[in-house]
Amino acid sequence: MSAGSDLLAGEDLDTDLVGDWTVQNIVTTVVPLLAALSILQMVSGTVLESFEEQLLAHPSLLILVPVTIGTAGNLGSIMCARLSTQLHLGTLEFSPDNPNIRANVGAIMGLAATVFVLLGVASWAIGRALGGTLGLGTLLLITIGSGMLLAVWVVVVSTASVYASFRLGYDPDDTTIPVVTNVCDITGVLILFCVVWVVL
Template identity: 30%
Template sequence: MKFPVVDEYQLHLFLIGLLALFASAIAALVAGTYLGSVSEILAFLPGLLILVPPSINMRGSISGVLASRLSSSMHLGEFEINFSKRSVLGSNSRVSLAISILTAFILGFFAYIISYSFGFTDISATDYVIISVLSGVVSSLIVMGFAILIILLSYKKGIDLDMVGSPSVTTAADLVTIPVLVLTALFILGFPADVRNIFMIPVLIFFIISIILAFFSGEEIKSISKEMLTLLVPLSVICIFAGIIYAENLEKLIAFPALLILITPFTGGCGSIGGILCSRLATGIHMGEIQPKLIPQKEVLWHFLMTYLYVCALMPFLAVISDYFALLTGSESPGVATMLIISVVSGIIVITFVNFVGYITAGLSFMKGFDPDNFGIPVITSFIDLIGASVLVSIIILFI
């Protein structure tokens, strides 16, 4: 089977996606640098690192799904700039915020159970929930606000949202979630235990309001909420295990903070590439241009090829800049050559899995009567968190 001839439009889409990926990578490096700068805090509170992957993932996934669904509505001619309760933009924005808060609440409990079972007892169950929800509310409002801005700009400027939506919101999630999470944790844990429990009051208020928005705002919203929560809850648990992998290898990561700097842009970059793939596959399926089959058709193979081209362009850049940022901040690095090997090899391995899982997820969800826009990005980004953590840590151990 031959790849399709690359026409001017496909090249244009590729370049737009590449530009979005590099822009998101630069911002994610800032978030990674912040993570590297708080290595002493992580050494004192390793349980906090466990919350990092699922928190970033849920913010990026939910806002990414919002962008993907609205992108499909644009292609189908159903989108309009209208924030009313029954409009496509308004209803999707409200349900996305509600789901973000609900998943943060559930995530707090699971984070405690799993971290406790692995011997991380520095944060209590109540504190996990409070930190997860309060940081989730703040970061969700910021990330979703940014996502809506990108959606509106794409609509007005005639830019294909599939190519810029996922990289943009993933970057916003990377950039916002880590500092908000760390600062919220330091703020909450700075109070005595009995005082900290008072913060459960606003947490419960947010939870109740989210329940009302998600399940008592009409059948369509209720259906979307059930579909997404059924998917996001188990995926958030998967992401917690990614955090466990990092926490278990925290000593090696702290020894070379350049590796901590690399984690966020690496997973974010792979997630953005996977998000572009899923958005394009979902749009192609909705438009009837792609038929889910056991053997991918040539249009799908072009999308696969594009992901590898993105990896080959992005990963060397991340390695070099992560090493430079480490030296700039006075942090240790294993060296630019080692960073290049770790980043590029890990990236190629992860994206190979991403292509397979992304195509299977989009095809199966559509054939089972579900919206692939709701499934592709959350599955891929959660998968990347776990597989990315496993692959990245394994390559680090192999070469360091």
Template identity: 30%
Template sequence: MSYYTVEGIIRRGLPVLTVTCVMGIIVGQILNTRENSLLSMPAILILIPSLVKIGGDTGSMLGARLSSAFHMGLGDRIYRNPVVHNSVIAASIVGLVSSVSVSILVFIASMLMGFGMPFITLLEISVIAVVIELSVVYSATVGIAFVSHRFGMDPDDTVIPLIASLGDLVGVMGIFTALHLLHIL
């Protein structure tokens, strides 16, 4: 019997997708509780979707690389594994460069729309939020990939959906943490 049957994919995918739906609802509720504060800062409203995507997207890239490594038999150990080490470094560079780029683009967009926020403030929010997000998301990515592989599950079926949703959740929390640390919210 083939591993990739419709029934097998549904049986393995449905629990993961149920968890990701619940995580999405939680993210929406967190944003809803801060609605009035966020509406008073339009530049932050532009920043949120971009920053939230950085962790989920780069974490998914990392998860895909780890999954490929497992399928090729290269990912037996987590410590001192060059596949894990190099993939985390590359994803971190992409994430940090993306956060700086997003800061610049949001600054330009908010200035053009007439509700600018100081660039340094946007940069600080972005960097703090992304460092928090990448730390949590990358740790979870490596952990979920190794646990999935160890228990005979295809990491492709678990890592990417879970990490994309976790990136949303941690990203929003990272933004609010950055706003709190900078005494903005």
């Protein structure tokens, strides 16, 4: 482990982060962050509204939107929690050669592949019941394609947010999950409809 990664491995966590675990510090950190992220959520709603015509034409896509962005947020929360825990334990090194990083990425990608296949089948079945016309193969292509792209993005955003949070002196447990879930809301919609545009 290099000298630069020693700091990331938890060298100063006991004095810097643990000492900041007070209600006042958590609130002063999280409230401004949540205010900024609320604005991002409004942008996400505006983006989603621009795809209203496609959503109404294909009920299966209407089903996909909340589940896709919700799943992305869940995957991001899992990734952030695992990285934050390893950071506090002093076992995290931000390097592609780190087996812990590779294991986390593999777990997220495997979980995403499983969930988005099931999501494709479920959205097809519900869409059929609602009068949708999209076939199972088309929906699987959309859900798996957008889901795996989103999973890669989740890994990047989660890792970057944990790293940035630590470097800026914040506890990643307080900041990273709100950031990742909100960022994935808007980007999840964009990625989903980019794939829809390509496939359809």
